Amino acid sequence: MAEHVGFSPWRSRPPRRVGGGVEAASDPSIGVLTEARLPRVTRVKNKSSSKLQITAEQIIREAREQREPEHPRGPARKIADADELAEYLLGERKKFEDAVRRAASCGSPSAWVRYAEWEERRGDLHRARSVYERALSSSAAAQRDHALWVRYAEFEMRSRCVSHARNVWDRAVALLPRVDQLWLKYAHMEETLGAVANARQVFDRWMAWRPGASGWCSYAKFELRYGEVDHARAVYERFVAEHPRPEALIRYAKFEAKRGEVERARWVYERAADVLTDDNEDAEALFMVFAEFEEGCGEMERAPTIYKYALDKMPKGRTDELYRKLLAFEKQFGECEGIEDAIVGKRRIQYEDEVRKNPLNYDSWFDLIRLEESVGEKERIREVYERAVTNVPPAEEKRYWRRYILPMD
Amino acid sequence: MGKETVATVAEANAKSLPECINSSNPFHECSDYCVRKIAEARQRLDDEVPDSWKRPPEERTLHPDCINASNPYHDCSEYCFKRIADAKAGSERAQKEDAGKSDATEQQSEDNEAGKQEDAGGADDGYPQMTEKQRKLFELQLKMNEARKANQQAMVAEKKRMEPRGESRGVSKQKWLEDRKKKIGKLLDSNGLDMSKAYMLDTQETAEVKYKKWEKEPAPHGWDVFNQKTLYDAYKKRTKNIEVDMEAYNKAKESDPEFYRDASSLQYGKVSKVPEENIDKMVKELKDREAKRQSFSRRRKFNEDKDIDSINDRNEHFNKKIERAFGKYTLEIKNNLERGTALPD
Numbered sequence: 001m002a003e004h005v006g007f008s009p010w011r012s013r014p015p016r017r018v019g020g021g022v023e024a025a026s027d028p029s030i031g032v033l034t035e036a037r038l039p040r041v042t043r044v045k046n047k048s049s050s051k052l053q054i055t056a057e058q059i060i061r062e063a064r065e066q067r068e069p070e071h072p073r074g075p076a077r078k079i080a081d082a083d084e085l086a087e088y089l090l091g092e093r094k095k096f097e098d099a100v101r102r103a104a105s106c107g108s109p110s111a112w113v114r115y116a117e118w119e120e121r122r123g124d125l126h127r128a129r130s131v132y133e134r135a136l137s138s139s140a141a142a143q144r145d146h147a148l149w150v151r152y153a154e155f156e157m158r159s160r161c162v163s164h165a166r167n168v169w170d171r172a173v174a175l176l177p178r179v180d181q182l183w184l185k186y187a188h189m190e191e192t193l194g195a196v197a198n199a200r201q202v203f204d205r206w207m208a209w210r211p212g213a214s215g216w217c218s219y220a221k222f223e224l225r226y227g228e229v230d231h232a233r234a235v236y237e238r239f240v241a242e243h244p245r246p247e248a249l250i251r252y253a254k255f256e257a258k259r260g261e262v263e264r265a266r267w268v269y270e271r272a273a274d275v276l277t278d279d280n281e282d283a284e285a286l287f288m289v290f291a292e293f294e295e296g297c298g299e300m301e302r303a304p305t306i307y308k309y310a311l312d313k314m315p316k317g318r319t320d321e322l323y324r325k326l327l328a329f330e331k332q333f334g335e336c337e338g339i340e341d342a343i344v345g346k347r348r349i350q351y352e353d354e355v356r357k358n359p360l361n362y363d364s365w366f367d368l369i370r371l372e373e374s375v376g377e378k379e380r381i382r383e384v385y386e387r388a389v390t391n392v393p394p395a396e397e398k399r400y401w402r403r404y405i406l407p408m409d
Numbered sequence: 410m411g412k413e414t415v416a417t418v419a420e421a422n423a424k425s426l427p428e429c430i431n432s433s434n435p436f437h438e439c440s441d442y443c444v445r446k447i448a449e450a451r452q453r454l455d456d457e458v459p460d461s462w463k464r465p466p467e468e469r470t471l472h473p474d475c476i477n478a479s480n481p482y483h484d485c486s487e488y489c490f491k492r493i494a495d496a497k498a499g500s501e502r503a504q505k506e507d508a509g510k511s512d513a514t515e516q517q518s519e520d521n522e523a524g525k526q527e528d529a530g531g532a533d534d535g536y537p538q539m540t541e542k543q544r545k546l547f548e549l550q551l552k553m554n555e556a557r558k559a560n561q562q563a564m565v566a567e568k569k570r571m572e573p574r575g576e577s578r579g580v581s582k583q584k585w586l587e588d589r590k591k592k593i594g595k596l597l598d599s600n601g602l603d604m605s606k607a608y609m610l611d612t613q614e615t616a617e618v619k620y621k622k623w624e625k626e627p628a629p630h631g632w633d634v635f636n637q638k639t640l641y642d643a644y645k646k647r648t649k650n651i652e653v654d655m656e657a658y659n660k661a662k663e664s665d666p667e668f669y670r671d672a673s674s675l676q677y678g679k680v681s682k683v684p685e686e687n688i689d690k691m692v693k694e695l696k697d698r699e700a701k702r703q704s705f706s707r708r709r710k711f712n713e714d715k716d717i718d719s720i721n722d723r724n725e726h727f728n729k730k731i732e733r734a735f736g737k738y739t740l741e742i743k744n745n746l747e748r749g750t751a752l753p754d
Contacts, residue, residue: 057716057717057718060717060719060720061717064717064720064721067721070721070723154695157692157695158692158695158696160688160692162688170678180637180640180641181637181640181644184640184641188644188647189691191651192651192690192691193687193690193691194654194657194661194683194684194687195681195683196658196661197661197665197667197669197670197676198670200669200670200671201671201672201674201676201677204670204671204672205672214637214638214641218645218648222648225648225651225653226653226655226658227655231669
């Protein structure tokens with residue numbers, strides 16, 4: 001009997017001494033295995049824990065020690081001639097085909113790809129090609145798998161088959177025109193091969209599908225790489241016509257500014273300002289960028305006018321950034337009045353808001369009056385006073401009226 | 410008997426050095442051999458324990474007026490000196506005010522003088538006993554101390570990083586909280602702050618770093634790693650490596666009438682001869698990309714001390730995956746199981 005209770009994998013049950021169970025084993029007349037016991041309803045008398053305890057961790061540790069080696073290698077094969085090679089290849093291909101069949105149920109094409117890469121490593125391009133084609137035609141989902149197309153095309157590229165690669169890319173791009181990656185990789189391949197005209201045509205075909213900003217920008221950058229500024233400009237024009245949004249216009253203007261075309265940049269910004277609607281979030285960003293550009297150009301008068309124009313147009317909630325920038329600008333370049341104007345303007349709006357919300361809150365009225373007095377414009381002060389006075393308190397109660405009358409000198 | 414033994418003990422202990430290993434023996438007398446052994450032990454200690462924080466260093470920068478002077482491990486730094494200078498200035502000013510309260514002008518002139526004195530004394534940064542050279546030496550020593558401290562901290566951090574992570578199953582968030590509290594608890598208390606206001610301890614630089622992190626968009630992880638945007642960024646990186654051959658370009662421009670093709674051009678699909686070197690370039694670029702792809706995910710350190718909970722390599726891999734997915738949710742349950750009982754919270 002083992003002192004130490006362990007798990008023996010070749011027995012169905014670990015050896016155990018239980019209280020009950022007829023020991024049919026000791027009876028030689030019954031020809032059964034030593035350890036077999038006839039089943040009997042056992043009444044457990046000794047309910048205390050056994051002397052030999054074992055924990056789950058111990059069992060696991062022992063199982064781990066007794067495990068078989070993973071992927072047991074068969075004996076090393078020496079291939080003597082073509083027949084043996086053919087046999088070996090047949091065996092390998094059978095394995096791959098089985099794997100592929102098993103993987104047909106789930107969508108991943110990795111089994112196919114592994115098969116094709118093995119064939120590629122062997123140098124058998126025809127077979128690899130056929131594997132890829134089978135993969136693509138295996139299911140409708142595979143046709144839509146852009147990763148598989150990329151693998152196929154990159155295989156062709158690695159094998160230096162340029163026309164094949166072009167064909168594959170063409171098919172891929174025709175089937176999945178909305179996947180940017182395919183277009184980008186196709187154009188990149190043409191560019192690396194030096195076939196710039198082809199690359200241009202690829203980009204142009206892509207633009208017909210109206211991609212997002214990244215597509216247009218990559219086209220423009222491609223043109224700029226070869227110094228074709230006019231073409232890049234045309235691309236940007238089309239981009240802006242396609243996406244009449246502030247980001248697009250900002251990008252266009254920045255491109256012009258980088259080229260040093262100040263006039264054009266300004267014209268673009270003005271177009272942007274016209275095109276925009278007021279409740280656009282990016283309008284704020286646009287105006288800020290516009291004003292910064294004017295600052296950069298040294299137009300110290302246009303910049304604050306832009307800020308003020310923007311402040312007028314925009315709804316009040318989104319004007320914080322603009323105010324901050326305006327203040328910063330004024331502090332840098334403006335004169336004393338400009339700064340004061342800016343600050344006063346902001347506060348005025350705040351107080352106006354308050355009095356509009358609560359016209360009977362005389363404190364806010366007084367704040368507004370004091371502010372106007374600090375500015376010193378007589379007409380405005382008078383106007384504010386008139387407005388304040390019209391707000392008669394509702395009830396005939398003394399305290400309201402006192403507040404109304406008393407400070408009015 | 411007792412008194413005699415005490416007397417003999419007193420005599421015997423006359424020569425017993427406290428650092429000698431036989432000092433517990435009341436009849437031991439230290440000789441040359443003992444002295445040598447003591448020196449050797451000290452040397453060994455120095456070799457084993459290069460970290461000077463184990464014992465108070467013999468030489469340390471210490472200003473006698475510093476309030477921490479009694480602490481043997483304290484090193485005076487710039488802050489200490491500034492504090493001493495301020496304290497001195499404050500006490501001087503207090504003295505002047507007490508003395509010259511009657512005469513305002515006198516007080517003013519004295520204040521001016523005191524100011525001038527302070528300026529002159531301030532040049533010595535609050536330790537007027539030293540000359541220029543000594544002050545420079547002092548500053549160098551300060552720098553060395555700071556460097557030593559920084560090195561030790563870096564060493565400890567690296568050690569923590571290199572050795573495999575400890576058992577994290579039995580440990581819940583409490584321990585992390587306690588650790589944190591320990592680290593910044595003293596600082597918080599000294600500034601009278603609460604744990605919830607721990608952000609007040611940040612310097613401006615660390616705060617800026619934090620703001621930058623918040624503003625940054627979180628990097629996509631999981632199935633979203635290769636979304637349109639990241640692929641486009643990867644493409645942009647690749648375009649930086651494109652070698653633009655303007656000569657070939659211009660030549661092609663001249664030779665080809667339909668150079669600026671648009672989508673509807675009939676040159677589409679026409680076979681164009683590509684020179685071999687371009688194909689080489691393309692293949693090389695592909696191979697580079699593939700090599701780059703290898704570094705996309707790194708191999709993690711194998712933790713030998715970790716508990717074995719798998720019977721197999723496949724099992725181990727599965728356990729890792731499961732732990733990644735559900736680990737943080739089952740942590741408390743596992744802790745309770747380990748403990749045997751669940752906690753009441």
